[in-house]
Structure formats: structure tokens, C-alpha cells
Amino acid sequence: MSALVLLLLLLLAGTAVAIAKLEDLFAAAMLTAVYGLLAAGLYTLMDAVDVAFTEAAVGVGVTTVLFLGTLSLTEQRERQRKGVVAPLLVVLLTGGALIYGTSDMPVYGDPEAPIHRHVAPEYIEGADKLHIPNVVTVVLASYRGYDTLGETVVVFTAAVGIVMLLGGRRRIGRGEKSP
Amino acid sequence: MSRELTPQPGSRRRSARRALREKLVLRVMSRLIVPLILLFALYVQFHGDYGPGGGFQAGVILAAGVILYGLVLGVERARAVISEKVAEILIAVGVLLYGSVGIASMVLGKNYLDYDALGEHGQHEGIIIVELGVGIAVASAMIRIYLAFADLYRTEADE
Secondary structure: OHHHHHHHHHHHHHHHHHHHHOOEHHHHHHHHHHHHHHHHHHHHHOOOHHHHHHHHHHHHHHHHHHHHHHHOOOOOEOOOOOOOHHHHHHHHHHHHHHHHHHOOOOOOOOOOOHHHHOOHHHHHHHHHHHOOOOHHHHHHHHHOHHHHHHHHHHHHHHHHHHHHHOOOOOOOOOOOOOO | OHHHHOOOOOHHHHHHHHHHHHOHHHHHHHHHHHHHHHHHHHHHHHOOOOOOOOHHHHHHHHHHHHHHHHHHHOHHHHHHHOOHHHHHHHHHHHHHHHHHHHHHHHHOOOOOOOHHHHOOOHHHHHHHHHHHHHHHHHHHHHHHHHHHHHHHHHHHHHO
């Protein structure tokens, strides 16, 4: 299984580099979908099936459609870039800092990791008491009900923002003046 | 602002979109797949207590199904299923449904969103209702955003 994870990670990295290199934005948008699909596969292997669902539906499906919709309004090719040294430096620094940060993190799946010793046992016990087999649902909807309410409000706010930006039910360019 | 919104001629993309609607295999296959996607979304929604998933996942899967329908068979068909106005109302309904569970538990004498107030199986019922709220809000938000983008697109194609 770890060989498969490694393969997926390599493909992810390759796809990411290809997206950065491509100047054809249509191809880049399609590769972004490939990236999402690979990520969804990786999440499935890591037993985070619900995250994989979301990635497959949002990352692969909806986002790509929105990208293509946006592309139809803009140009298909990326404009000439202004040099690569500064962006590369930023990427290397950020990536290096992130990789350095992971050295402090517990090994993947380590049962002795603090997160599994602190609150997780109580969550599992609580879910067991309620006879709800999916602990994630219990944590999200019950233990952290406030968080999830907040997240739902975030989705609401995002939708309101986009509808206001894109002009609501009005057809843009049909000669209807905005109020 | 108006400069960015001025459509660039993208005839290749436009004909690609038209071609998408005329592809027989795509049309037939999406007609077959869309009901399964919607059914799967409902399964993920109401089976979220037992299997992986929940409101958010169900919402995005449902939205993806509707968007696929709109992509292949035309936005008007998708808009006939759920119009902008209905989608906008449903986003708010989802959030309010979630919030009202909290109000109900307060009225019944416990803390906000303390599902124990709802009765013996309060935790079960509370979770199902709030997940339904999340699902409705997420699905309709996604569909509404898609319709907004599709509108921009169509304006260009009509010109």
C-alpha cells in the first residue's frame, strides 16, 4: 500500500509541476482535475473516504467546471511571465519550511500521537454510547456543532458573495442597468 | 471592471461546448449516471451516521449531479430543476434549519445545539436534522454558483 501512496504522491508532484509549466490554461484546468482525482485516491488510501468524496466532487467536478466557465470569459493562454527566480525562491522557502515543520509531527497513524490520546478516546466512547458508528459524524455534528454551524454560514456567505459579484439574476451585457 | 467582463472571442471553446451537447454517448451516459449520482447523494446524506459522509459530502455530490446534467443537456434543463431563486432561498433554509435546532434545544431548556434536549434519541435526531441543513445549504450554494457562472457563459455564446 505504501508503494501505491508513493506512486500517487509522485504523480501529484508531477501534475503540479506540469500545471505550473503549462501556458495553455485549458490544459492546466484539466490537469487540475487530474490533480484532484489523484488527491482523492490518496485520501481513500488513507481511510479518509469522506474527504475523498468531497475532493472528487468539488476538486474534480465543480471547480473544473467553474474554471472552464471563467476561461471562456478570459484568454486561453497565459501571458508572458516576468522571470522565474523570485517565485521559485518563494516556493522553495515555503516548501522547505513546511517540510521542516513535518519533522516535528508524529508518524502517520501513530496511536501514541497526542491527538489520539487527548480527546479522541472520549469521542469514540461518546459515539459508542450513542450507537452511531461513524465517529466523524458525531464529532462534526454534535461535539463540534458550533464549528459546523459556522462552516455552513461560511458556505452561505461565499454563495452570497459570488452571486453579488456576478450580478445575481441579471444577465450581464443584456443592457439591463444594475440598480 | 467592465473590461474584465468583456467577453473575448473564444470560438473554439464555444464550439466545444456546443459539441458537448451533441455527443450522443455523453448525453446517453449522463442521463444514466445522473440519477445514480443523485441517489448516491441521498444515501451519503441519510446514511452519514453509519457510513462515511454527511451533509457536506452529500451536498457537493448532489450539486455535481445537477451540474453534470446542466453541462451536457443544457443550462436551461438544470434551471428547470432548480432555478436561481429557489437555490437562493434553499441556501438560507439550510442554514436556518441548522440554527433552528439550536433554538429548539434552548427552548427545551438546554444549551444551544445540545441535542440531548430533543428527547431520548435527541442526539440521533439532532444530528440528522443539522446534517440535512448542511446538505441543503451546500448543494444549493454550489448549484447557485454554477448557474451564475453558466449565465456569464451563455451571454457570451449568445452574442
